[in-house]
Every structure is written in structure tokens, then in C-alpha cells.
Amino acid sequence: MISVGPSNEPVLEVTALRKEFGTQVAVDDVTFSLPAGGSLAIVGESGSGKTTVAKMIVGLERPTAGTIRACGQDRSTPARSLRDRRRRGREVQIVFQDPYTSLDPRQTVEATIDEVLRLHHGWPADRRQQRVRDLTQLVGLDARQVRALPRSLSGGQRQRVAIARALAAEPRVLILDESVAALDVSIQAQVLNLLADIHDETQVSYLCISHDLAVVRQLTQETVVMWRGKIVERGPTAQVLDDPRDEYTRRLRASVPHPGWKPPHRAQLTGAGA
Amino acid sequence: MTGEPQAFGGAALLELDGVTVQLPVEGSMRAVLQDVSFAIRPGEAIGLVGESGSGKSMTARAIDRLLPPGAAVTGRIRFGGRDVMTLAGADLKRFRGEVAMIFQDPRAHINPVRRIGDYMTEALRTNAGVPVNEASSRAVALLKSVGIEDGERRLRQYPHELSGGLLQRVMIATALLTKPRLLLADEPTTALDVTTQAEVLAILDDLRTDLHLAMLFITHNLEVAAAICDRTIVMYAGQVVELRSSNLLHSDPLHPYTAALAAARPSVDKTTHRLLAIRGRPQSAFEAPADECSFAPRCPHVQEICKKARPALVALDGGLTRCVRAEELRGRLEVVAHGSIPPKSEASP
Numbered sequence: 001m002i003s004v005g006p007s008n009e010p011v012l013e014v015t016a017l018r019k020e021f022g023t024q025v026a027v028d029d030v031t032f033s034l035p036a037g038g039s040l041a042i043v044g045e046s047g048s049g050k051t052t053v054a055k056m057i058v059g060l061e062r063p064t065a066g067t068i069r070a071c072g073q074d075r076s077t078p079a080r081s082l083r084d085r086r087r088r089g090r091e092v093q094i095v096f097q098d099p100y101t102s103l104d105p106r107q108t109v110e111a112t113i114d115e116v117l118r119l120h121h122g123w124p125a126d127r128r129q130q131r132v133r134d135l136t137q138l139v140g141l142d143a144r145q146v147r148a149l150p151r152s153l154s155g156g157q158r159q160r161v162a163i164a165r166a167l168a169a170e171p172r173v174l175i176l177d178e179s180v181a182a183l184d185v186s187i188q189a190q191v192l193n194l195l196a197d198i199h200d201e202t203q204v205s206y207l208c209i210s211h212d213l214a215v216v217r218q219l220t221q222e223t224v225v226m227w228r229g230k231i232v233e234r235g236p237t238a239q240v241l242d243d244p245r246d247e248y249t250r251r252l253r254a255s256v257p258h259p260g261w262k263p264p265h266r267a268q269l270t271g272a273g274a
Numbered sequence: 275m276t277g278e279p280q281a282f283g284g285a286a287l288l289e290l291d292g293v294t295v296q297l298p299v300e301g302s303m304r305a306v307l308q309d310v311s312f313a314i315r316p317g318e319a320i321g322l323v324g325e326s327g328s329g330k331s332m333t334a335r336a337i338d339r340l341l342p343p344g345a346a347v348t349g350r351i352r353f354g355g356r357d358v359m360t361l362a363g364a365d366l367k368r369f370r371g372e373v374a375m376i377f378q379d380p381r382a383h384i385n386p387v388r389r390i391g392d393y394m395t396e397a398l399r400t401n402a403g404v405p406v407n408e409a410s411s412r413a414v415a416l417l418k419s420v421g422i423e424d425g426e427r428r429l430r431q432y433p434h435e436l437s438g439g440l441l442q443r444v445m446i447a448t449a450l451l452t453k454p455r456l457l458l459a460d461e462p463t464t465a466l467d468v469t470t471q472a473e474v475l476a477i478l479d480d481l482r483t484d485l486h487l488a489m490l491f492i493t494h495n496l497e498v499a500a501a502i503c504d505r506t507i508v509m510y511a512g513q514v515v516e517l518r519s520s521n522l523l524h525s526d527p528l529h530p531y532t533a534a535l536a537a538a539r540p541s542v543d544k545t546t547h548r549l550l551a552i553r554g555r556p557q558s559a560f561e562a563p564a565d566e567c568s569f570a571p572r573c574p575h576v577q578e579i580c581k582k583a584r585p586a587l588v589a590l591d592g593g594l595t596r597c598v599r600a601e602e603l604r605g606r607l608e609v610v611a612h613g614s615i616p617p618k619s620e621a622s623p
Contacts, residue, residue: 045467045468045469045470046438046467154555155326156555184325184326184494184555184556185325185494185495185535185538185539186325186534186535186538186551186552186555186556186572187555187556188538188539189538189539189540189549189550189551189552190551190552192540192549192551193548193549193551196547196548211467211468212468213468213542214539214540214541214542215540217540217541217542217544217545218540218545218546218549237545238545241542241543242543251469252468252469253542254472255468255469255471255472256468256542257471257472257495257497257498257500257501258497258541258542258543259497259500259523259524259525259536260500260521260524261497261500261501262479262501262502263472263473263475263476263479263501263502264472264476265476265480
């Protein structure tokens, strides 16, 4: 069922990507690739263009120029058939930030996942049932929660449902768009551990869109830093965070609170030309 | 917990003593705050840290008399020696001028169809009867103090013309117009970009010193609280579980929850494969067990003694902690925070 590209080819390849909104250039000449089983972060603040890149990859925005290839197939232009669209769904899935608005309030957890299995794999009922059990177990939901509607679940539980639903399509790439940003610290740690386990146990690759450098360090091997639509720095995540070269990356890194951190004084701020 | 505020010394500007708040939910009363006691001295910054349901925002609302209708409050809240709960009329109005509040999302609190100038000077013009010109020039001066140089132009603009960071500075400047003695800041930097957050924190820190302003800074982030607050209060399930000098919060926490919260946050400085997650989910006051330690169901150090009664808030090593095993665990909690007790799989030291 899973379309596998040639083994030496990256699962996701973005080349010279550009997006204009009117006269504004939101994404400017962005190029990166994600190896099979790898994990890449796109780091940036509001207006950096990171979310627009994610939207173009999943097909929610159409690139002005440049190409996107997933599993060796071009996806720079809209899907031309239902078949094509479903194939793309089996290549790339996304987990959004807000677990309160990304689930259908009238659908139980079971039905949510079952629908994806039916559409993408067309399996018989007993096989789907088994897979729902496996997936919900993988993300740590119990039998009662599996039969529940989203409204009776907490934010962390809903985010687990969103992850299970995304994995149900058996994607090669999972885009995590600020997926743990809205969670309480103790729940965020549980979901980050879950994502680390899933990465170890499956062949899925992660593209992590985040403003949170600590989350990025926890989740990814490679990082690109975006600022005002452009990539300003790239490299192994630990290297980018420990030894940032670009001026913006340095300022970003210096702004992250950590034990013992103090905010820079105003005189220093104006000196930094913010 | 009575008799506890002495631990602070000095004359308090704000004093909470055994504050308990219940809210009506579906016909029954549910506790959201339980026995909350602390004090803030003039010019002092206190951090209030907790997760959802911890009661941190509700504490600020109780102080500013902004609780929902039907709320039942017991205990005492005193500001400048006066009982806040019984203030009315002109006294309440004056109190609201002395205690200003800023919120997480400035766009939700600033009228989008009015100009910045109208929003900023409204309280001064209508409550204090200050003439428009004078109110405007005071607004411009305060905008300058939060790093906005072209204040006159900003006063003529609408909220949608300003970025989130600028708008948050406008809200801070507005809160300061009535010359408050206490600023209640409820997650004022959570919705901001991290570089903007650093700028706003620096501004708040400087203003506090310049204006001798006391501050209650509410946040879910221990590091942010520690960065600009003298002392930090950690809340769990509607109770204060720890009060500690901010510079000791990470290196020498007194309560297992504080240590667990610090350990659960991924680090930007070092790579770890697994985090030390806290099992279960955060509880509200009404969900937590009433006759044992409210953190017991999630605590990695739980023992039988923890389930016998609600622990009292006790003084230890210059701070306060609500843990019966606090003395026993003294100095051992930070070790856990740095991953020396092995989790499920391998973890870097």
C-alpha cells in the first residue's frame, strides 16, 4: 500500500520554493530535504514563513514557484484526481497545534481512526478494528477513551488522537506543526516522549515546525532557521543551537529563557537593532 | 495556613491569608483555590507558576475582585492594610487604579474599532477627570518608557495596525497610567515570539525598578518566572505547594512537583532522548483527593505517609513547601531534575 521511492532518494524534497501573497513574499527560495527516517525542524517566529511552507507541502497553499517532491512524486500543483489526493495523504500527514479544533466533535475516537483506515487502505472491518486497537495503544489511549467523543477528552488526550489519526494513513512523513505548543508542561513531556518512541518504532520521518527551540532539540536531528521568508541557517540541530552562526539565530537563541537566564536590558536591546 | 506570612518579613503591600474560592458549577460548589496564603512587599516581584487548573489566574482574579458571579470566598485579602473583599464605591474604584492588570492576549482586551489613544486615556478621562491633552501627553511619556518612541503617531492608530508585541507594550503602558502600586500580569508574554518576549520581560523588569512597582507575574514557565521575579510561588490543584527564592528554584527545589515540572521541560542546552514526564494529568482543586497530598497520585516520591492527610505549608531552608517528606528529600530533588535516576530507557546525564 505504501508507495516507496528509490532508497537513495529523500522522502521529502523542497526546491527553490516561493510563495507570494499579493506584493508580499512569504517564502523566498527555500530548499531542503528530509531523508527517510530522519527528522528536520523548521524554526522561526511569526512572519518567518514556516507555516506557509508546511501548508504548501500538504497542499493547503499553492506555491508561486519551486517544486515539492514527496516519495519521488511531484506535489507542487493540486492533485488532479481523488486517487492522486489519497496517494498524497499516504505520503504526508500533519498534526496541528490546537487539539480542540482539529477533531470532529461528533465522531468518536474509534470512528475517526476507522474512517482514515477505510479511505486509505480499504481493509475489511476486523482488520481495521485490530489496527484501531494497535494505534490507540501506541499513543496510550485506553478502551474507554477509544469509544469517547472529543469533548470528554483532555487537550493531551486529543492530541494523541490527532497523532493516531495521522499515523493511520501510514504516512512516510509526519508534519508536526507546533503540535505540542498548546499543551501543559507535564503533558507536553508525555507527548514528546511518545513522538520519540514512534520515531524509534516506525519508519516515519518528522518535519517539525516550531518556534520552541527546546522542543526542536528534543525531537529533531537537523534544523533550518527561517527569518522573513528565507532560510538563514541550517545544520545539525545541536550545532545550530550550541554554536549559531547567523546573527538572527544568535538573537533567537539568546532570547530563550533557561535556568539562570535574565532578559537583556533595554539599552542592549536598542543596540541589537530589534 | 495561618501565621505563615511572618516568613516574609517587612510590611506587606498585598497579603493573602487562607484564601479559599468556590465556584458554582452545574448547581454545586466546586473549589478552585484552597488555603492560599502569601504576601508581596512594595516593589517586589513574585512569580506564580502552575499548569491548567492550578488556580494561578483565579488567584489574580480574586485579588482584583474579578471572580465570576456566585463565587464564594473565604479568608482574607488585604492591600495596603485594607480589606479588599469589603471595598465598594469610590474605594473600590481607587483600589482598581492602584492594582492594574495585564493579560495574555492584548487583541482580546483592546477595542479594535477605537484608536489606541482612546483606549489608553479612557480610564484617566472618565474616572480621574484628567483633561484630554494632559492624558495624551502622559500616555506618550509612558509609551516612551516601554520603548515606543513615536507615541503621538501610535495614539492615532488602530490596534490592527500594531504587531502583537507593540500592542502588549501599549497594554502595559496603559496599565501604568493610573500610577498603580501593584501590577497583576497574567501570562503577558505567552502569546509573543520568543525575541519579543525577551524585550517585554526586560521592559517589565526595568519598569518595576524605576517605578518601585510590585508585581505578581503569572506564567506556566518556571524559567520565565525565575528570570524576573525575586521569589516564585508554585501552585498545584488550587494550593500553594512551594514558595522559593527564584534563584534556588531550579538548583534546590523543595517540593517534588517543582522538581518534576523543571525536569519535564525539554532543555535548549542539551540533547536528551527521553524526558522525565510526570504521569497522569494536572488536577484542579475539586478533582484532587481531599484527604491526602494533592500531588500524591502523580508524585515519583509518594509513600504511605503522603496519603494520610493534606500536608501543611511548612518553612524549610528559607522557603515554604507543602510536602510531608520535604526534609527527607532535601537536596535530592534536583538530582532527579537532571536525570540521574534512570527513566524507562537510556538518558544522557
